[in-house]
Amino acid sequence: EAGVAQSPRYKIIEKRQSVAFWCNPISGHATLYWYQQILGQGPKLLIQFQNNGVVDDSQLPKDRFSAERLKGVDSTLKIQPAKLEDSAVYLCASRTVANTIYFGEGSWLTVV
């Protein structure tokens, strides 16, 4: 069974530029998450989807971050404009019906 796929793996951008990350969850997983992990910290939830609907986006900085999952499968996370403090790993995860959550390798963002 294929795992959670994410791209790009690494991205370096200048502040105020935009960036987009893509995620393809494990096949059949209805629930998809985007987490932000700052170096040396635990992952923090940004947004949770159930199929193509948003379940929780209370921690998403909506003035600069947006995410969508239009067909209930793939998802994209966009940051515009990026700030220095957005430098982090953006982890996509999906969940089984038994509540087990699997993570992708992450997309590493450096804002300079």
Next chain:
Amino acid sequence: QQQVKQSPQSLIVQKGGISIINCAYENTAFDYFPWYQQFPGKGPALLIAIRPDVSEKKEGRFTISFNKSAKQFSLHIMDSQPGDSATYFCAASFTGTASKLTFGTGTRLQVTL
């Protein structure tokens, strides 16, 4: 509000020793407690998980001990190996559509020869 507290922040253990990492939670609605292992440059990987209806779960060299009344759980790594050197995160969640993981701050484990 930090709902899952993890300690220690870092841990050095000799090869063959026992590594112990502790977590405490606040939300009594949590009913699923996984541990994730993360190597540098990789995403977190599920290691072992427990539900509050049991006090202990063992998988190979990894054991979770769970104390519901104290709202604490811990990871024990027996016969620690250099390949176990990684960052370990405890987490907690509740079942249901809105289920999401709340993570601890992580423990960086180094197993020396």
